[in-house]
Amino acid sequence: MNTVYEVNGLTKIYDNQKKANDNISLAIRQGEVVGVLGPNGAGKSTLIKQMVGHVKPTEGEIRLFGADVIKRSDLIPQYVGYYDQRPAALDALTGYEAIYCTGRLRGMSRAAAKGAADRLIELLNLGEVRKREIRKMSGGQQRMVGFATVLIGELPVLILDEPTNELDPERRRQLWDTLAEKNRQEGTTILLVTHNVLEAEQVVDKVAVIDHGQLLAYDSVGKLKQQVDSRLRLELTVRPEEGERLEALLSGYGTLQRPAANKIRLFMEEGRAGDALQAVVSEAGDGCEEYRVVPPSLEDVYFKLGGKEGSI
Numbered sequence: 171m172n173t174v175y176e177v178n179g180l181t182k183i184y185d186n187q188k189k190a191n192d193n194i195s196l197a198i199r200q201g202e203v204v205g206v207l208g209p210n211g212a213g214k215s216t217l218i219k220q221m222v223g224h225v226k227p228t229e230g231e232i233r234l235f236g237a238d239v240i241k242r243s244d245l246i247p248q249y250v251g252y253y254d255q256r257p258a259a260l261d262a263l264t265g266y267e268a269i270y271c272t273g274r275l276r277g278m279s280r281a282a283a284k285g286a287a288d289r290l291i292e293l294l295n296l297g298e299v300r301k302r303e304i305r306k307m308s309g310g311q312q313r314m315v316g317f318a319t320v321l322i323g324e325l326p327v328l329i330l331d332e333p334t335n336e337l338d339p340e341r342r343r344q345l346w347d348t349l350a351e352k353n354r355q356e357g358t359t360i361l362l363v364t365h366n367v368l369e370a371e372q373v374v375d376k377v378a379v380i381d382h383g384q385l386l387a388y389d390s391v392g393k394l395k396q397q398v399d400s401r402l403r404l405e406l407t408v409r410p411e412e413g414e415r416l417e418a419l420l421s422g423y424g425t426l427q428r429p430a431a432n433k434i435r436l437f438m439e440e441g442r443a444g445d446a447l448q449a450v451v452s453e454a455g456d457g458c459e460e461y462r463v464v465p466p467s468l469e470d471v472y473f474k475l476g477g478k479e480g481s482i
């Protein structure tokens with residue numbers, strides 16, 4: 171598999187002496203979907219801004235298809251579609267114009283750009299804002315138009331910084347589905363920063379976890395999960411006054427947590443799940459209002475590796 175991006179020993183110290191990236195090295199191969207996770211201020215945006223040539227590294231190198239992007243920043247727009255929040259520079263254009271013009275800037279013919287803009291408007295349900303100026307759109311609509319401008323031109327690499335911010339659940343799903351489809355059909359390489367860990371899990375192959383500017387982990391979702399915890403989790407919603415009795419009932423099956431008065435979590439080896447469930451079904455009675463068994467999630471990985479609760 172070809173290497174798309176290679177980041178070696180990347181460090182960024184801003185003028186205020188803030189070290190936002192600290193010796194980060196990673197490689198992204200063709201066709202991979204990589205999620206960058208980490209709490210607020212971890213250094214995620216700083217990393218990708220350097221990868222698209224918007225911020226100059228203090229140390230280290232970044233190669234895009236083998237070329238040094240610091241020396242050859244002209245190559246970036248040819249290969250990389252970068253989505254940074256909303257298309258502020260295009261504020262005075264309508265939805266259609268913004269998408270079409272971006273296609274033209276990427277070298278498409280008039281007919282090709284028109285056809286592609288029409289298809290994207292249809293695909294992303296943007297008919298309502300086709301003729302509306304971007305500055306008069308809602309935040310979510312602006313973001314979806316921004317997303318369409320990234321997609322036009324079928325660039326081989328997409329880099330997206332928190333693309334689902336401000337989007338409603340239906341739009342979020344549409345965005346994730348569109349990215350997954352693009353990756354599957356065109357082999358597009360995708361790097362995205364997101365706080366939607368649970369949603370990202372449906373799409374990403376690999377995860378980079380960053381905190382305090384350092385890369386804490388970089389691996390496939392499956393490998394990270396194994397590394398963090400391969401146990402299943404039984405989650406119960408209980409009547410608080412029954413909590414102690416139920417904890418006693420389950421204590422022999424694994425490790426218990428009581429995250430809230432009405433919640434009990436039991437981490438257990440796969441082989442114990444049947445017996446633990448049996449105990450709940452036959453002995454918990456009214457004390458347990460709801461229960462479910464869940465495998466380790468990307469969210470578990472994130473928290474275990476240093477992500478902070480409340481920051482996603």
Ligand SMILES: Nc1ncnc2c1ncn2[C@@H]1O[C@H](COP(=O)(O)OP(=O)(O)OP(=O)(O)O)[C@@H](O)[C@H]1O
Pocket residue numbers: 184185186188189190208209210211212213214215216217
């Ligand atoms: N231009 C700048 N000058 C000085 N410090 C900066 C600059 N940009 C970012 N920082 C600082 O660098 C650190 C990393 O910021 P960055 O935006 O990369 O984090 P992030 O992980 O993307 O955060 P968030 O999830 O909140 O968007 C933060 O402490 C931030 O305050």
